[in-house]
Amino acid sequence: MGNLAISVRDLGKQYRIGGRQERHETFMAALTAAMSSPLRRLRRMGQPVPEEQIFWALRNISFELDRGEVLGIIGRNGAGKSTMLKLLSRITEPTEGRMEIHGRLGSLLEVGTGFHPELTGRENIFLNGTILGMKRREVSRKFDEIVEFSGIEQFLDTPVKRYSSGMYVRLAFAVAAHLEPEILVVDEVLAVGDLEFQKKCLGKMSEVAGEGRTILFVSHNMGAIKTLCSRAMLIHKGTAAASGPVEETVAAYLNLNSPIQEHGVISKDAHRIGTGDALLRRVELRDGHDQSTEQVMLGQRFKIAAMFEVQKPLEDAFIEIGISTLDGLRVATVQNIDEDRPGLNFKPGLNEVVVEIDATLLPREYVIDVIIGHLSGLIVDWVERTFQFTALNVAPGSPDHYRWGEVRGFVRPKSVWHGPNPGTLN
Amino acid sequence: MVDTQTRSAATIVIEPSRGLADFNLKEIWDYRDLMFFLAWRDINIRYKQTILGAAWAVVQPVMTMILFTIFFGRMAGVPSEGVPYPLFAFAALLPWQYFATTLGNAANSLVNNSNLLSKVYFPRLLIPLTSLFPPAVDFMIAFVVLIGLMFYYRQAPSVQVIWLPAFLILAMVTTLGAGLWFAAMNVKYRDVRHIVTVLVQFGMFVSPVAYPSRIVPMPWLNLYALNPMVGVIEGFRWALLGTGAAPLRLIAISSGAAVALFISGFYYFRYTEKTFADVI
Numbered sequence: 001m002g003n004l005a006i007s008v009r010d011l012g013k014q015y016r017i018g019g020r021q022e023r024h025e026t027f028m029a030a031l032t033a034a035m036s037s038p039l040r041r042l043r044r045m046g047q048p049v050p051e052e053q054i055f056w057a058l059r060n061i062s063f064e065l066d067r068g069e070v071l072g073i074i075g076r077n078g079a080g081k082s083t084m085l086k087l088l089s090r091i092t093e094p095t096e097g098r099m100e101i102h103g104r105l106g107s108l109l110e111v112g113t114g115f116h117p118e119l120t121g122r123e124n125i126f127l128n129g130t131i132l133g134m135k136r137r138e139v140s141r142k143f144d145e146i147v148e149f150s151g152i153e154q155f156l157d158t159p160v161k162r163y164s165s166g167m168y169v170r171l172a173f174a175v176a177a178h179l180e181p182e183i184l185v186v187d188e189v190l191a192v193g194d195l196e197f198q199k200k201c202l203g204k205m206s207e208v209a210g211e212g213r214t215i216l217f218v219s220h221n222m223g224a225i226k227t228l229c230s231r232a233m234l235i236h237k238g239t240a241a242a243s244g245p246v247e248e249t250v251a252a253y254l255n256l257n258s259p260i261q262e263h264g265v266i267s268k269d270a271h272r273i274g275t276g277d278a279l280l281r282r283v284e285l286r287d288g289h290d291q292s293t294e295q296v297m298l299g300q301r302f303k304i305a306a307m308f309e310v311q312k313p314l315e316d317a318f319i320e321i322g323i324s325t326l327d328g329l330r331v332a333t334v335q336n337i338d339e340d341r342p343g344l345n346f347k348p349g350l351n352e353v354v355v356e357i358d359a360t361l362l363p364r365e366y367v368i369d370v371i372i373g374h375l376s377g378l379i380v381d382w383v384e385r386t387f388q389f390t391a392l393n394v395a396p397g398s399p400d401h402y403r404w405g406e407v408r409g410f411v412r413p414k415s416v417w418h419g420p421n422p423g424t425l426n
Numbered sequence: 427m428v429d430t431q432t433r434s435a436a437t438i439v440i441e442p443s444r445g446l447a448d449f450n451l452k453e454i455w456d457y458r459d460l461m462f463f464l465a466w467r468d469i470n471i472r473y474k475q476t477i478l479g480a481a482w483a484v485v486q487p488v489m490t491m492i493l494f495t496i497f498f499g500r501m502a503g504v505p506s507e508g509v510p511y512p513l514f515a516f517a518a519l520l521p522w523q524y525f526a527t528t529l530g531n532a533a534n535s536l537v538n539n540s541n542l543l544s545k546v547y548f549p550r551l552l553i554p555l556t557s558l559f560p561p562a563v564d565f566m567i568a569f570v571v572l573i574g575l576m577f578y579y580r581q582a583p584s585v586q587v588i589w590l591p592a593f594l595i596l597a598m599v600t601t602l603g604a605g606l607w608f609a610a611m612n613v614k615y616r617d618v619r620h621i622v623t624v625l626v627q628f629g630m631f632v633s634p635v636a637y638p639s640r641i642v643p644m645p646w647l648n649l650y651a652l653n654p655m656v657g658v659i660e661g662f663r664w665a666l667l668g669t670g671a672a673p674l675r676l677i678a679i680s681s682g683a684a685v686a687l688f689i690s691g692f693y694y695f696r697y698t699e700k701t702f703a704d705v706i
Contacts, residue, residue: 015704027615090440090547092703099440113545116467118474127463131546136459182436 003066004102005183005214006088011061011097013083016053057083058238061097067182068212072219072229072246074253076271080238081187081218085109088185088216103214106133106181112172117161121152121171124160128175142178149204150174177204183214222250222328254328254385264387274379278314278346280370282307283387286354294388296361297395298402299412305354306370308346314372314380316343319353322369323361324385331366331410332359343375360412363393363402443700453549461552464539465559468531472560483564484571487519494519498636507638507669510579516572517666518635518659521597524565525655526626532557532605533622536613540706550699554609558598572666584668593661596677600654600684606691610698613706634659638669639676651676654684 058080065071075081086092088099089107114131115124125146129139139146147153150171152163160168206228208215219225225232225246232249234242242252264283272279286303287293296302304321323332334355336344344353369384393402454461473479491512498504499511506514532554536543539553576583612618630636633655642650650656657680660673 026617027611027621028617030615086544086703087440090438091544093700094440094442096442101438101440102436104436105438107546109545110541114542116471118471119467123467123470127467130460130463131542131548133546133548134459136462 004064004100005067005069006063006065006102006216007100008064008088009062009098011084011087011099012059012095013057013080013087013092014059014095015055015057056238058087058235060239061235063233063240063243065214065216067103067214069231070215070217070229072217072225072232072249073235074219074222074225074232074249075235075241079235081235082109083238084235085185085187085216085218101183103182104133105183105185106179107185107187108132108176108179109185109187111169111176115160115168115172118159120159121150121156121163124171125175128172129178132176132179133181134179138180146174146178149177173201177201177208181213183216184208185216187218222253225250251327254326266383266386270383272381272383274371274373274381276381277312278308278310278317278372278380280306280372280381280383280386281309281350283368283370285368285387285389294390296389296391297398298363298392299360299395299398299400301356301358303354303356304368305352306372307350307352308372308381309350310346310348313348314346314374316375317346317380318343318373318375319355320369320371320373321355322371323366324369325410326365326367326388330369331361332357337375360414361391362407362410362412363391364407364410365390449696450549454551454555457548457552460548461556464552464556468556468560469563480563480567483567487516487523487568488571490519490523491516494636504637505641507640507663507667509581509663509667509669513575513579513581513667514638514663514669515636516575517663518633520565520568520572521593521658521662522630522633522635522655523568524561525597525601525658526630527561527564528557528601529604529608529626530619530622531561532601533608533612534619535605536609536702536706537616537619543706544703550702551606551695554602554605554695557605558602576666581667583666586665586668586672588665589661590665593658593665596654596661596681596684597658599688600658603654603684603687603689603691606688606695610691610695610702613698613702629653629655638663639673647676648679651679652683654680654687656680657684 061084063071073081073084083092085107086109087094088101088105089109091107091109112124112128114128116127119127125143126136126139129146130136147156150167150173152167152171155163155167160171163171215228217225217228229246231244232242232246233240234249234253242249264285266280266282268279268281282305284305284307285293285296286305287297288301290303293302306319306321318335318337320333320335322330322334324330334357336353336355366389367385368387368389369382370386371379371382373379373382395401476482478485494515495512499506499515504511535553535557536550542548542553543550575581608618608622632650632653639647639650639656639660657673657677660676663669664672
């Protein structure tokens with residue numbers, strides 16, 4: 001078996017969807033159907049399932065992973081990442097293909113699987129540890145280490161239902177972090193917990209990776225993927241859309257995640273998050289003369305106009321406009337409710353909101369993200385990378401310019417300079 | 427830190443299974459620690475946050491025994507094979523209660539542990555198998571009450587009592603067989619739990635709990651014994667109270683039915699288990 005940890009060939013998982021009339025939620029319904037139309041059912045048996053009822057959550061996935069490699073798996077929600085982890089963890093069976101796993105595999109698809117609220121921290125460490133595949137004496141041996149990592153010594157004999165969510169996650173992760181499989185499959189579990197603890201967990205994981213353990217890691221945290229992984233795979237619509245060096249794969253993901261919209265018009269089936277009661281339909285960048293543009297002049301004010309198609313009356317809404325770099329780093333955020341301004345009310349139909357921004361962006365390419373939501377925090381529509389524009393290093397008709405080839409930083413705040421004045425050191 | 431044995435042994439090949447996957451008994455054994463903690467969790471939870479705690483294990487069979495004694499023993503004059511009626515009823519209530527509680531738990535076991543099924547791998551059989559143990563604690567507590575009753579009625583057990591473990595195993599095989607069927611069906615059809623409730627209520631009257639099986643007329647008795655609990659209960663009475671000759675015929679038929687129930691339940695479970703995580 002050499003140095004190979006995992007080998008996957010032509011892996012596929014198919015689900016049946018739809019066919020409503022054929023699915024029976026209750027046994028009685030199934031029984032009645034079987035009794036009332038035995039002939040029809042007999043005839044249908046052995047016939048292939050109609051094409052439109054088949055959904056391939058994952059297909060044609062092949063890869064090999066050597067011992068000690070850390071593979072990052074990225075992709076949109078619903079792309080098939082979780083299905084792949086479930087197949088590798090043997091939670092569900094593949095429909096086609098073959099996987100070979102050389103070594104003890106532990107999976108971590110959720111923090112605190114099987115934690116019982118009535119049991120104490122101590123009891124849950126044992127329960128959760130064995131659920132994750134440890135032996136009883138293994139848990140006993142690492143018990144002190146786990147407790148120390150979690151930092152909840154004084155609550156060890158308190159039922160976990162009295163824990164704060166932070167403590168709960170710490171304890172759960174502490175157990176998980178002490179798993180010692182040769183191959184570790186980790187789903188987006190780091191998305192929980194406070195920042196400091198997240199760092200601790202990432203540290204623990206890179207430690208684990210340093211020990212030569214093979215890891216498969218799903219995350220939306222591109223920073224974590226970049227620091228931890230030696231390779232990455234992008235899954236899109238159930239197939240491997242890209243695979244290889246981390247940087248390239250992450251770039252492919254960012255491009256795919258929200259293809260930058262042409263001319264600011266956003267189709268209804270763009271990648272969105274939210275209730276959809278109002279949909280962002282167009283984003284436009286305008287210069288100081290209200291002319292549509294794709295460039296911002298150095299030091300000049302500009303406007304961003306967002307057009308929403310409102311389906312239902314929307315009251316107390318907030319709008320957030322964000323400016324991000326192409327690799328997804330948010331540089332500036334403005335909201336209509338800044339400085340304690342009230343929420344907006346929308347009537348059904350097309351509504352345009354324009355914000356004038358007085359900030360100097362340093363020269364590079366930027367994209368605009370837009371969120372419309374309710375003051376309660378409910379997201380109505382959230383679209384990222386809606387519109388790409390360039391911040392120029394000059395401003396025609398003005399002597400202002402950015403002199404250097406290398407651009408450091410993102411924003412040039414207004415500044416007033418004094419001096420030089422004579423000074424002393426004391 | 428990893429055991430060298432597991433390192434060398436572990437190469438797992440995962441492929442779509444054709445028909446029934448090979449059953450790996452050793453795997454169940456490898457997961458015995460998990461089974462222990464799952465059972466321990468259920469026992470723990472059962473007695474935490476209750477007023478009477480372990481007394482519940484006694485209250486239910488004792489109350490049922492008292493009611494049976496009043497209505498069946500006294501008023502209806504049901505024969506009790508020369509044994510005081512309360513003892514006669516209690517010896518039957520013990521396995522029956524175990525069967526009823528365990529079957530209910532087993533039927534809901536997969537659904538109640540759906541978070542485990544969809545997040546970690548372990549042999550799925552472990553879950554219904556685990557349900558056999560927590561009610562066994564109740565059984566043992568109630569058994570102490572039975573010993574007390576036997577003292578009270580000065581009913582010494584005879585040598586036959588050595589056969590009691592065999593009937594206990596028969597009870598477990600029966601319960602697990604039915605439990606496997608219902609647990610697997612419950613994943614897909616959520617009204618199965620109601621069916622189980624009805625079945626258990628109904629089953630108490632087609633099992634010789636309140637009366638001796640002797641009152642069932644002959645041609646029907648063979649059919650009656652197809653209910654595996656008939657053999658279990660009559661076996662319990664015979665082993666504990668020495669009621670007449672060994673009901674060999676009943677026990678043979680019931681054992682056959684229990685084994686058939688178990689094997690069919692096992693195969694149905696194995697057949698459906700690969701879709702549990704997708705359906706649940």
